[in-house]
Amino acid sequence: MARNDDRRHGLADAGLAVLAREGARGLTHRALDREAGVPTGTASNYFRSRTELVRALADRIGQRLAPDPDTVARLREGPGGTAGFARHVRDIVRRLTAEPEVTLALFELRLEAARRPEVAEVVGEWLRAGFAADVAYNEAAGLPGGAPEIALFHYAVDGLLLDRLTLSIDPATPAGDVVDALVAGLLGREGQDAGATSSTR
Template sequence: MVRRNDQRRAALVDAAIEVLAREGARGLTFRAVDAEAGVPVGTASNYFSHRDDLLIQTGARVYERLQPDPSEFERLRAAERDRELYRQAMHGVVGRVGGFRAGYLALLELRLEATRRPGLRTLLTEQVRGDLEANIAYHEASRLPGDALTVKLLYLALNWLIVEQLTLPDVLSRSEREQLVDAAVERLMGEWPDAPDTP
């Protein structure tokens, strides 16, 4: 029996992310993952029972790596709630997610594959829904202006902005993308008091 370890598995899944981003779903084979990870041929097939297993674990890993550092949440919790804080937070999201280019492109490939693979669709649906619900809960607990619909609209707007940035970066300049984030916050958050109301 092959000895499996968590570090090797993570390295293989990280390699799968790179292959997906570069080659697309059709290029994601066990052999391609082995080559990307720099391990002997046959290693990936010892860690993943079939291709769907590899796809599902790759999807989970992308979301794991996209999570913000817990210290960022602490910083936001401690800061005064105002327009500038929220604007910076949204720019931070676009920067963090867009900065993991391979992960986001791999995620787009996984979303397309999910239209044909029910197990992968279930995983991605649960993950995205869970993240969205967590964002809504955080927003409500923070007493920020806007409601659940506002969070969903920002989620959709910023995600497509990231897709545009990573796939067709010359459609909008960097400054235009930054202006769009600012405008989304301004328009979707509505009237924002200069200082938060005291509870």
Template sequence: MRQNPERRAALIDAAIEVLAGQGARGLTFRAVDKEAGVPVGTASNYFANRDDLLMQVNGRVFERLDPDSTVIDASMALPRTRASVDRLLHEMVERLTAFPSGQLAMLELRLESARRPELRAAITEQVRANLQENIDFHLASGLPGDADSVVLLYLALNGLIVERLTLPDLFDEARANALITELTERIIQNP
């Protein structure tokens, strides 16, 4: 297997775009090569098989969706109020929907994981760890709300993000923003 990390990342990013645009059935090495603009056969030099590529895509999507340190630092400077939680949730939804191909690729990966136990295990581990990091951050930061509040918000916002990406005419941006605020008010109790 080839070891050029930049080329590998470019191929994985191309695979994300293929998954988002063509679905899991369209994810072939040839389609990834074409999306990446590299010679046919390049992807097969970097990934042992399609399952290897799917596993790499899973990790890369989460890597690209993670907030950078400036976002985390800014959130730590906010007062510990429900209004701050609301602001953070709006910023999170904005950040996640700004990478629509990543979100759509994750939906495709989740569907594919129903048929691939190893992929399901990897995605479950990644999502569980990500959710726990969010719970730990929320609790350690002193923001109002408990662990169950974080889980409820996670579930509700995932649904809203899916609707915004797959049925964008169902809730326009203003309605989506109002729903985020309503969720925050109903789930996060003021201390």
């Protein structure tokens, strides 16, 4: 079973590489076989349909971009309020820019979801579950902002990542500085006041 899981992950990683490099049109079972260096037909044995393949790619993106538990523990031990929120967002941006192939593959899946309803169903479910988990984490960590603010940060961070992983309008400004400005602009005084109480949690 472990060997099968390793093969499945390897095929999914190959799919992410193809997706990031060639876009959704290049994403075929045969392309996965070539990218992974496995016999023809292997990918089809693991992912019987394109929907199964898309779901596997979304799951693999989640696995590869997931935060390290030790890093999360350090972040939660730090200050709360807007400063703590900014530290969390900077870590998100760091992780997603450190894995550009995976993040670009995610963007490609979202673009494909705009064209194909069956992809939209799978990717939309995955994105909404991730958003709900982010909102729950923020509340459990005692950080400022609720679902509306977290949604705004998703919009902003997605834009920042698209800028940094494609063509940047301002490559000289460090991403951390952009995050700090976003936190100050989107949370403002209300977030700072909330942080005064949450920093002791």
